[in-house]
Amino acid sequence: MTTPTPGRVWAHVGQPFAPDAPYDVLILGAGRMGSALALALHDHAPSLRTLLVEEGGLPNEDGATILAPGLWTLAHLPDAQHDAARWTLNRLRDLLGDDLQARPYLNLHDRPTPGTQPTRDLLATHPQSLALLDPDLLPHAEAHEAHLYRPGTLAQTAAQTAIRRGTDLMLNTRATPHPGGRVTLERLTVTNTHQIVTHETHTLHAPLVVLATGASAPAQAEHHLGLHTRHARAYRQTPHLDAPSTPDAPVLHARGLTLRPQHGAYTLIPTIHHRDPHGYTPQGGHLTGVPTGLRRETLEDLVGLMDAVPALATSELHLGRSLADIPGAWLALPHGQPDAPPTHQRLDDHTHLLLGGPHADTLGLWTADALAREIAGGSRQ
Known part of the structure; x- marks a missing residue:
């Protein structure tokens, strides 16, 4: 040849x-x-x-x-x-x-669906991952194959x-x-x-x-x-969650938000609701009157998930002060x-x-x- x-x-x-x-x-x-x-x-x-x-x-x-x-x-x-x-x-x-790298992928639910198992059982060997969320609000999980x-x-x-x-x-x-x-x-x-x-x-x-x-x-x-x-x-922005993750930590997905283990912590992959209109310029939002680097739609989603995923309500979530503080791309x-x-x-x-x-x-x-x-x-x- x-x-x-x-x-x-x-x-x-x-x-x-x-x-x-x-x-x-x-x-x-x-x-x-x-x-x-x-x-x-x-x-x-x-x-x-x-x-x-x-x-x-x-x-x-x-x-x-x-x-x-x-x-x-x-x-x-x-x-x-x-x-x-x-x-x-x-x-x-x-x-x-x-x-x-092969990892488990757990799709978390508040109601049972075909194929789901108890969240506590699937995360029994991953206590750090279990500590991120409230298993009483997300008690059901569906396991999938994943690779990072x-x-x-x-x-x-x-x-x-x-x-x-x-x-x-x-x-x-x-x-x-x-x-x-x-x-x-x-x-x-x-x-x-x-x-x-x-x-x-x-x-x-x-x-x-x-x-x-x-x-x-x-x-x-x-x-x-x-x-x-x-x-x-x-x-789309990918905020950083400074909660510890292990080399075998599963990927978690709850109500549109994906928590991807990366570099010993987590990268958050938020849902995409719709197309941004022509000419749209991304702007950071406000949380209790304080400007953040997270765009308003993403910030609202994370606030709505704070009960089910309590780690989002802690200082482990990096909010930034401006859009430049949070990684993002078109x-x-x-x-x-x-x-x-x-x-x-x-x-x-x-x-x-x-x-x-x-x-x-x-x-x-x-x-x-x-x-x-x-x-x-x-x-x-």
């Missing part, structure tokens, strides 16, 4: 951009969806020349990939999506190995593997799509006064451009291509729905849209692979 020639990486403006030949595919965005697509294209269409473009580093610390839960579970998926989720799990095992990982590590691993197989990567570059498969690339640098400026500009043409820029992708399609989509976005909502699965969509003859969203942890790799298969089929025609 012929060893593939590794791709080239342009990480900063000191490296002159001089591709060897025109590209067949330009992937804008090197989060986990764009990176997964680049890798999947080598499986299904290895002859295509691909350039992966990222505005930040790898992985990008500003996007939703870094702040995603990194939680694979079937708990909230319909049966029709289970096969795709299982495929994704096997792919995660291949890419992450020991970095993928770091989405940033997934994006980095997928991109690096794709590069070893021949994908080119351009970092610190702002990409703007235009009709007809044309993309403007602005290579960014930092001045001695810490201003981010455009150092040089390039224009590329390719038969296919994929918008994998997360929550920004629908706006890019509308503003730069004149194409309206039904997709939307929401601003999250894509495929089809504008908070529970919609990841999706890909052909926008015109030259452009595809690839969106992750709330279920990207469990279904994202499958969706990226499905788009790669579609692209490969089109390239053979």
